Amino acid sequence: MSTFPRITLIAAGGSIDSLGADRLDMVEYGQRRQFLPTDEMLARVPELFDIATVEGVTFDRIGVDTMSVDDWCRLHDRITEAVADGADGIVVTHGTNTLEELAWFLHLTLKVTCPVVLVGAMRPASGLSSDGSLNLLNAVRVAAAPESRSRGVLVVMNNQIHEARTVSKTSTTEVQSFSSAVVGPLGLVDMDGQVVFHHRSQYRHTMDSVFRVAAGTPLPRVDIVVSYYGAQPTQIDALVAAGARGIIAAGAGTTGSPVENAALDRAVAAGIVVVQASRVPTGRVTAWHRLAVRGIVASGDHSPWKARVLLMLALTVAVDATEIQKMFLEY
Template sequence: MAQRPKVAFIGTGGTMSSIGRDRLDLLDYTATDKRLEADAILDAVPEARAVAEVIPVRFRAVTSPAIGFGVWRDLVRLCEQQVAAHPDLAGIVIGHGTATLEETAYALSLTLTVEVPVVLVGSQRPISALSSDAPLNLVNAIRTAAAPQSRGRGVLVVLNDEIQAARDVTKTSVARMQTFRTADFGILGQVDGPSVTYYRRSERRYAPDTEFDIRALPALPRVDISYGYADADGTAVRAFVAAGARGIVSAGLAPGMTPPAEADALETAAQAGILVVQSTRAGSGIVPLTTRLHQRGILSADNLTPQKARILLALALTVTSDPRAVAEIFATY
């Protein structure tokens, strides 16, 4: 009998760990404030241990809006520790709430130091709910992390039988099962029963082959997002500057424009030495580096969503404040 692959399962909480009032509580389950730790989730999904030797790793059990840089840094360290403790580890699965799952996935895809596949997984319905997607999502994530063909593909996100790239995927719906999508390029692969099948890979640079090391950082440089809308007058931009922002991401109108007063405020910030990156609220598409942006000293986010551009800009500022070097980073990652 073949030996089962060994996979570590780190729990951070989120919907997949949540216990609602009853099986029909699909939306207000956070009111109970009850969430399972990693080992209890595995006990609730015995099938997970049938597809791999799963090592539960208690970490924390919170809602994902409470997750940010401090958790990302601790997860980088924890993944290192798991690989060191288990030299035969095939992969790592991280259970996570869907609200910030895409941000954690992208941050880890730029900062992890381990070679094994790391897969983030969540669910749209709590584990206590009728027809919860948590059990099968977890099993599929474990299968993906254990699959040899998952190596060398960066951090992966698995929900709804689909494998997505951390850089490209975003949550697109509050409650539907097919919420995680990659608008421009589509999924990397699929999980159908025991089969983990890939059809493409990401061409951008990702961990562990990156220049970003957050393991000893107390915090990331402050980077804020200014959301574009008709009549935006730059008030938010000026407030971010006053708060000490070292970078600002503009979530502009498609294809990467802002109202005149907002544009003036962004230009003033750029002239003051703050790194300003133009993204778009559209959710897909590349922001072209137009003559107007170039003249204002504003960089392009490429096709990154504002929330992911913020992460990359903050990490870039840990290694350089040269706009040309930051522009190259956005063209690389």
């Protein structure tokens, strides 16, 4: 009987198993909707089986541009089932464009201690010098490592290990795209295959999280508006009329224009939870007095899209801005 860790690979699409028209098709391959079968993706990396017993399963071939929150919940349930069936670790392959949002959602909702690793590729499986095979091998290495337990959901790309809370995609096309600005990656997979961690997150996640989801249970609607020079309140008012339960305001810096702020105040008065975030990639929106007296939550260092995920979940357990502000500080 094998003593290797049991790793369940859940293939959920993306560039990592996409096939282009030829080896130089690095742009239009996504439109072809042709994918490697999961077993063939594994067979391309036989080194996987020297470190783990890997079982591949295929999730729906849904493009990341059409994946819904309910699809996220179904994937959450599939991961939970795999852990209950005895998996020692989980690897999920996924498209890179929204990988950080899915990782953050799972980081906040899964109730597991075993490693859960999300991985993708910046080039298709058919592309010249594709990065997918090595990324996949490193993801399995991390999922199989005992040191990865109880760290929440991890993202492994380009030899680096990132926490779901901090990681962002920073380039549309470059292989070195994923970064955890300011704090840096949690660790790395070294050239000799060793999994090395440098630090651990101090924020709540997975087993310590109050958030629970299940497929078929709708989450509150939360939308994002982005401030820019000359921005008008039209979008904010329209979202309130459309039934949004929450609005993330991605400010130019840490605020919007006077007319945008007035519209956000109207939203708060209508019972909408508003979170002030920033369109700037790094830095904190602090919970200062000016926001608190308006009943607006400060996003801290969460990007607008991660703030949206957190607010959707927060609204399932609280509606008071003060309570939700505490969650933005703890998660």
